[in-house]
Structures are given as C-alpha cells and as structure tokens.
Amino acid sequence: MTLPIDVPLQLPEPRTPDPHDAPAIRWGILAPGGIAHAFAEAVAVGTSSSVVAVGSRSRDRAQDFADEFAIPRAHGSYEDLVADPDVDAIYVASPHSEHRDHALLALRAGKPVLVEKAFTRSAAEAREVLAAADEQGLLVVEAMWSRFLPHYDVVRHVVETGLIGELVAVFADHGQRLYPGGPARLSQPELAGGALLDLGVYPVSFADMVLGEPTSVSAHGTLTDLGVDATTTITVTGAGGAHGVLSCTMAGVTPCSAVVAGTEARLELSGTFYAGGSTIRLIDRNNEVIDERAGGLTDDVRGFSYEAAEFARCLVAGETESPLLPHATTLRVMETMDAVRRQIGVVYPGE
Numbered sequence: 001m002t003l004p005i006d007v008p009l010q011l012p013e014p015r016t017p018d019p020h021d022a023p024a025i026r027w028g029i030l031a032p033g034g035i036a037h038a039f040a041e042a043v044a045v046g047t048s049s050s051v052v053a054v055g056s057r058s059r060d061r062a063q064d065f066a067d068e069f070a071i072p073r074a075h076g077s078y079e080d081l082v083a084d085p086d087v088d089a090i091y092v093a094s095p096h097s098e099h100r101d102h103a104l105l106a107l108r109a110g111k112p113v114l115v116e117k118a119f120t121r122s123a124a125e126a127r128e129v130l131a132a133a134d135e136q137g138l139l140v141v142e143a144m145w146s147r148f149l150p151h152y153d154v155v156r157h158v159v160e161t162g163l164i165g166e167l168v169a170v171f172a173d174h175g176q177r178l179y180p181g182g183p184a185r186l187s188q189p190e191l192a193g194g195a196l197l198d199l200g201v202y203p204v205s206f207a208d209m210v211l212g213e214p215t216s217v218s219a220h221g222t223l224t225d226l227g228v229d230a231t232t233t234i235t236v237t238g239a240g241g242a243h244g245v246l247s248c249t250m251a252g253v254t255p256c257s258a259v260v261a262g263t264e265a266r267l268e269l270s271g272t273f274y275a276g277g278s279t280i281r282l283i284d285r286n287n288e289v290i291d292e293r294a295g296g297l298t299d300d301v302r303g304f305s306y307e308a309a310e311f312a313r314c315l316v317a318g319e320t321e322s323p324l325l326p327h328a329t330t331l332r333v334m335e336t337m338d339a340v341r342r343q344i345g346v347v348y349p350g351e
Contacts, residue, residue, distance in 0.1 A: 014150035019309035028087035031094035032065035046305025055081025096192035164262030172203035175254030194228030200248030211238030221344030
C-alpha cells in the first residue's frame with residue numbers, strides 16, 4: 001500500500017495505552033533471576049498490578065527477592081508457587097532451557113502464563129506449550145517486551161499504512177559483550193545458551209513484525225568451543241520480496257540499531273532499537289530527516305510495564321492470546337530461529 005503523493009510524510013502517534021490504565025492482577029514470579037528484578041520493579045512502578053508471590057528452588061533466594069520488592073509470599077518450590085490460590089498469573093523468568101517445563105507446570109495448575117523470550121528452545125517445545133494452553137483455555141503470551149512498546153506501534157502503523165512506500169529491506173543488529181566473562185548460562189548448551197536465543201531474538205522478531213512470515217532463511221555463525229553461537233548473521237526474505245539482514249553477537253558491542261527501508265522513505269531506529277528510549281527518524285529519498293520522535297522511556301524497567309499491562313488487559317478480557325503478539329507469531333519466530341540453528345550447527349542437549 002502506498003499513500004497518495006500529496007499526503008505529507010509524518011510519523012503517526014503511538015496508539016499504545018498507558019500501562020497504569022490496565023486492570024490490576026496479582027503476579028507470581030517463577031525464578032528470581034536478573035530479568036525478574038526488572039519485571040518486578042516494572043509491575044510495581046509502572047502498572048496497577050502487584051507481585052504477590054515469588055518461587056525459587058531455593059527458599060532463601062526466594063525470600064531475599066521477596067524482601068527486596070516487599071512481596072508477601074516466598075515459595076521454596078515452583079510447584080508451591082503455581083498452586084498459590086492468590087496468584088492470578090505466572091511470569092516465567094527461568095533460563096531458556098526451562099521455559100517449556102515451567103510454562104507447562106503453570107498451565108497444568110490452571111495458571112495463565114507470560115513466558116520470557118525466547119519463548120522456548122525450539123518450535124517443537126513452543127507447540128507443546130501452546131497446545132496445553134489451548135486445551136486449558138488459558139492465556140499465554142511471549143514476553144518479547146519490545147513488541148508492546150509505543151515506538152514499535154509507530155513502526156507497525158507506518159508499515160500498515162504504506163507511509164514509506166513498498167518495503168525494500170530491514171536491517172537490525174544486537175551485540176553485547178557478554179562472552180566470555182558474562183553470565184554462565186550464555187555459554188552453556190544445556191541452558192540453551194548462545195547469542196541467537198538471548199540477543200538475536202530481538203532482530204528476528206523485529207523483522208518478523210515488519211516483513212511477516214519469511215519465505216527463505218539463510219544464516220552463518222561462529223560457534224564457541226562448547227558449541228553455542230557467539231556471532232550469527234541472518235538473511236530473510238519476506239513474502240513481498242523485501243529482505244531482512246539481521247545480526248547478533250555476544251562477543252562485542254554493536255550499535256543495536258535498525259532500519260526499515262521503503263521505496264519512498266525509510267525509518268531509522270537509534271539508541272538501542274528495541275528499547276523504549278529509541279529515537280525514530282523518518283528520512284526521505286533525499287536523505288533529509290523530515291520527522292523525528294524521541295523515545296519517551298529512559299530505562300528498560302518502564303518498558304517492561306507495557307507487556308505486563310497488555311497481559312493484564314487480555315486476561316481480564318478473557319483472551320487466550322495477545323493481538324499484538326499472537327501465538328502464530330511466537331511460533332513463527334521460533335521456527336525461524338530453528339532454521340538458523342540448523343544452518344549454523346547449534347544443537348542443544350536432548351534435541
């Protein structure tokens with residue numbers, strides 16, 4: 001779709017509701033690791049909901065987390081957490097290798113679940129989780145927090161309306177110096193480590209949002225001595241013929257920027273494209289910036305509140321998936337990453 005030539009190019013306003021306006025629900029956090037800290041703070045300061053329980057295999061660890069965030073109950077097992085009658089929903093924040101089992105644990109206890117990205121290790125595991133949710137009629141959402149942010153809605157709206165013309169290409173990179181010397185889980189195959197599932201999921205999901213289902217996937221990677229990917233480069237082709245060039249690395253820092261190029265103009269996302277503080281620039285064919293929207297969120301904690309609020313809205317409305325990140329999209333992203341892993345030779349234990 002292309003707009004008439006006399007329509008001025010201008011970035012649309014985001015259609016994203018204020019997270020504080022979402023209904024209040026009671027969260028239980030499964031696995032109090034680093035990302036769980038950001039989520040707990042986001043729920044407390046950015047939404048009307050509350051975290052009422054936390055569960056860990058270590059009672060002391062759960063209690064420390066509960067004390068830090070003034071959470072009423074600390075459970076010394078995941079089973080006790082999902083059985084807590086005062087918990088409305090479970091946030092799964094364990095390593096990728098555990099997402100399937102922990103999501104199924106919650107669902108079998110009758111609890112809707114928000115599962116950290118990457119959703120699971122593989123598309124096969126994702127299908128198991130989604131089938132269990134469908135059988136129970138319960139809400140399941142992938143916690144790809146960027147998908148729910150205001151500036152992603154601007155990108156989505158631009159693409160939907162054809163503001164930049166026909167899509168030509170998408171570029172996105174995500175690189176952090178996390179190996180060696182970073183979190184141990186990233187280097188361990190048994191924990192589904194590597195750059196792709198932890199970092200690459202951001203550019204892959206972004207390209208999927210813009211291009212839709214890929215008709216082809218091509219990848220090259222550099223593996224560590226333990227067989228997980230340190231650096232991976234991916235090329236995808238969308239149904240309309242546009243290409244996506246995506247990269248991720250845990251061996252060095254990259255700009256973490258993104259570009260969506262069309263026949264009439266392009267979008268540039270700078271300042272960490274997937275985070276709430278990213279600035280979007282609309283640039284015409286003469287390379288002139290004709291509109292700009294600065295990201296309004298100064299930290300990732302505030303950004304996490306949008307996914308928590310969307311989940312609460314869907315839960316209270318009786319939905320089983322989010323229209324902003326439906327199950328088919330989560331599965332499609334997992335299938336793309338499966339194809340990448342096959343091509344670069346990353347296999348996790350038990351697959």
